[in-house]
Amino acid sequence: MRRVESISNKSVNPWLLIAAAGILALVLAACGSGATTTPEAETANILPPAAATEIVDSGPAASEAKPEVEAVPPSPADTVATAIDISPDALVAAQETVLTGIYTKVLPSVVHIRVAQRVGGVQQQLPNLPPGVPEDFFSRGEGSGFVWDEDGHIVTNHHVVDGADRVTVIFADRTQFEATVLGGDPDSDLTVLKLENPKETAPPVEFGDSDKVQVGQMAVAIGAPFGQEFTMTSGIVSAVGRTIRSGSSSFSVPEVIQTDAPINPGNSGGPLLDRLGRVVGINTQIISRSGSNAGVGLAVPINIARRVVPALIENGKFDHPWLGISGATIDPTLASLMKLPDDTYGTLVISVIEDGPAAAAGLAGSDRTQTVDGVKYALGGDAIVAIDGSEIRDMDDLISYLGGNTRPGDTVNLQVIRDDGQPADLPVVLGTRPQ
Numbered sequence: 001m002r003r004v005e006s007i008s009n010k011s012v013n014p015w016l017l018i019a020a021a022g023i024l025a026l027v028l029a030a031c032g033s034g035a036t037t038t039p040e041a042e043t044a045n046i047l048p049p050a051a052a053t054e055i056v057d058s059g060p061a062a063s064e065a066k067p068e069v070e071a072v073p074p075s076p077a078d079t080v081a082t083a084i085d086i087s088p089d090a091l092v093a094a095q096e097t098v099l100t101g102i103y104t105k106v107l108p109s110v111v112h113i114r115v116a117q118r119v120g121g122v123q124q125q126l127p128n129l130p131p132g133v134p135e136d137f138f139s140r141g142e143g144s145g146f147v148w149d150e151d152g153h154i155v156t157n158h159h160v161v162d163g164a165d166r167v168t169v170i171f172a173d174r175t176q177f178e179a180t181v182l183g184g185d186p187d188s189d190l191t192v193l194k195l196e197n198p199k200e201t202a203p204p205v206e207f208g209d210s211d212k213v214q215v216g217q218m219a220v221a222i223g224a225p226f227g228q229e230f231t232m233t234s235g236i237v238s239a240v241g242r243t244i245r246s247g248s249s250s251f252s253v254p255e256v257i258q259t260d261a262p263i264n265p266g267n268s269g270g271p272l273l274d275r276l277g278r279v280v281g282i283n284t285q286i287i288s289r290s291g292s293n294a295g296v297g298l299a300v301p302i303n304i305a306r307r308v309v310p311a312l313i314e315n316g317k318f319d320h321p322w323l324g325i326s327g328a329t330i331d332p333t334l335a336s337l338m339k340l341p342d343d344t345y346g347t348l349v350i351s352v353i354e355d356g357p358a359a360a361a362g363l364a365g366s367d368r369t370q371t372v373d374g375v376k377y378a379l380g381g382d383a384i385v386a387i388d389g390s391e392i393r394d395m396d397d398l399i400s401y402l403g404g405n406t407r408p409g410d411t412v413n414l415q416v417i418r419d420d421g422q423p424a425d426l427p428v429v430l431g432t433r434p435q
Contacts, residue, residue: 098218098275099220099232099234101277102220102232102273102275102276102277103222103232105277106146106205106222106271106273106277107172107222107230108171108172108173108201108202108203109146109147109202109203109204109205110144110145110146110147110172110222110223110230110270110271111144111145111146111147111154111169111170111171112142112144112169112170112171112224112229112230113142113143113144113145113154113156113160113161113167113168113169113170113193113224113269114140114141114142114167114168114170115140115141115142115143115160115161115164115166115167115168116138116139116140116164116165116166117138117139117140117141117163117164117165118138118165119138119139138165138166141160141164142160142224142227142266143156143157143160143161143223143224143266143267143268143269143270144156144160144222144223144224144229144266144267144268144269144270144283145160145169145193145269145270146205146269146270146271146279147202147203147204147205148192148204148205148309149204150204151198152194152195152198152199152200152202153182153192153193153194153309153313154169154179154192154193154194154195155190155191155192155193155269155282155305155309156190156191156193156268156269156282157189157190157191157247157268157269157282157284157300158184158185158186158188158189158190158191158246158247158248159186159189159247159248159268159284160191160268160269161181161184161191161193162184162186162191162248164181166178167179167180167181167193169193169195170229171199171202172229172230175199177195177196177197177198177199178195178196178197179193179194179195179196180193180194180196181193182194182312182313182316183311183312183313183315183316183317183318184312184316184317185308185312185317185318186246186248186249187246187248187249187251187253187318187320187433188246188253188300188304188305188308188318189246189247189248189249189253189284189300190282190300190304190305190308190309190312191312192309192312192313205271205278205279206276206277206278206279207278207279207302207306208273208274208276208278208279208280208302209280209302209303210255210257210280210281210301210302210303210304211255211301211303213237213240213257213274213280213281213301214237214240215236215237215238215239215240216236216237217236217237217274217275218234218235218236218237218274218275219234219235219236219237219257219259219260219261219272219273219274219280220232220233220234220261220272220273220274220275220277221233221234221259221261221262221263221267221270221271221272221273221283221297222270222271222273223263223266223267223268223269223270223271223283224266224267224270225262225263225264225265225266225267225293226264226265226266227266228266233261233262233263234261235259235260235261235262235295236259236260236261237257237258237259238258238259238260238295238296239257239258240255240257240258241254241255241256241396241400242255242256242257242258242298243255243256243395243396243399243400244256244284244285244298247284247285251320251433252399253284253300253304254304254396254399254400254403254404255301255303255304255400255403255404256281256284256298256299256300256301257272257280257281257298257299257301258296258297258298258299259272259281259297259298259299260295260296260297261297262293262295262297263283263286263293263297264286264292264293265291265292267283267297268283268284268285269282269283269284270282270283271283272299279302280299280301280302281299281300281301281302282299282300282302282305283297283298283299284298284299284300285297285298286298303404304403319407319408319432319433320403320408320432320433321402321403321406321407321408321410321430321431321432321433322356322357322408322430322431322432322433322434323356323357323358323398323402323428323430323431324352324353324356324357324358324359324431325349325350325351325352325353325356325358325363325365326349326350326351326353327347327348327349327350327384327395327398328347328348328350328378328395329345329346329347329348329393329394329395329396330344330345330346330347330348330383330394333372333377334348334377334379337370337372337377337379338379338380338383338419339421340383340417340421344383344385344417345385345391345392345393345394346383346384346385346386346392346393346394346417347383347384347392347394347395347397347398348366348378348381348382348383348384349363349364349365349366349381349382349383349384349416350365350366350378350381351365351366352364352365356431357428357429357430357431358428360428360429361414361426361427361428361429362426363381363382363414363416363426363428364380364381364382364418364419365380365381365382366378366379366380366381367379367380367381367419368380380419381419382416382417382418382419382424382426383416383417384398384414384415384416385415385416385417386414386415387401387402387412387413387414387415388401388405388412388413389413389415402430406430407430408430408431408432408433409429409430410429410430411427411428411429411430412427412428412430413425413426413427413428414426414427414428
């Protein structure tokens with residue numbers, strides 16, 4: 001059984017291969033036949049004309065060549081080795097320069113967050129405690145965060161400060177500020193803090209575009225794992241488009257970024273960065289059997305934060321669109337049991353919330369079950385195969401579309417296959433997700 005945890009702390013180097021591949025690509029682009037050379041390739045082409053001629057004409061003289069023997073062109077690897085002499089030390093130094101540059105750029109914008117929560121009534125609950133035990137005591141925890149804007153707002157995970165009576169924000173220069181919770185959204189696990197005395201020299205982070213994040217690109221995390229504040233770790237983006245259950249809510253967060261950059265309890269709320277030091281995610285959970293890093297960290301995408309945080313600053317809350325169903329992904333086994341076409345994918349409506357938007361639109365939930373190989377399948381109900389003309393292949397697609405393209409009060413058109421096999425279009429007026 002896998003263990004999913006929030007990561008606040010309450011109570012053969014791949015870059016060598018990447019660099020070598022990049023060098024090879026640049027040389028081949030410069031020497032390619034008929035290819036358009038980009039400005040980057042032009043600046044990277046460090047071969048003088050004489051050297052290029054020497055590589056091509058380094059075989060036997062023309063008078064000595066035998067017509068029946070075909071000349072063998074040099075391999076790309078030989079061309080790279082001859083054209084560019086870069087040592088492994090130089091490649092490692094280049095990687096170190098990138099990493100130290102990221103740390104230097106972002107460190108002034110990263111914060112360590114300490115929280116204290118009052119636990120009262122100890123004497124009343126445990127009257128036999130020895131004398132001297134205080135009437136009240138505090139549980140303590142910590143996490144990470146970062147400066148959001150020029151006004152000095154701090155963004156972190158909702159679960160880091162949920163229920164806290166005192167929040168202290170600590171910058172890398174060791175200055176400390178008391179903070180209050182300005183607004184929070186448990187469904188996206190995001191919260192905004194306001195410093196009681198703003199730090200004027202705290203620069204905001206630079207945002208990346210989480211929709212453009214690709215598997216394999218560099219990922220860097222800065223935070224306070226196990227309370228070790230301002231720690232940087234690095235790795236790659238391991239996967240994109242994950243859907244996770246928020247640590248503070250029963251609803252799911254879509255489009256989550258997975259990384260193998262080591263993150264641990266205390267990293268919650270800290271930034272996940274790309275190679276340019278731009279924030280692409282907010283570290284929120286790990287999947288682990290031990291409670292510590294196992295190479296599977298999860299980050300809320302920054303594009304979700306860019307929708308949610310402005311509303312938290314202005315209104316203290318964010319209203320999510322709400323369809324009012326629970327569902328399951330239609331796989332080939334489920335499609336076969338429901339006698340749907342073999343190529344049917346989508347979301348099966350398992351239950352419809354009473355008085356919710358889906359119920360008002362006439363969506364039907366499952367009405368029976370069948371067990372196959374020890375697995376119980378819900379059957380019947382409507383199969384959602386598209387929304388507003390966009391194909392829905394699984395439950396994650398439906399959640400992502402609603403979160404990224406709609407607001408409460410919008411009308412969406414669901415293309416469904418009913419239990420009798422007939423297609424239907426059902427317009428639904430979205431509601432506001434209940435707190």
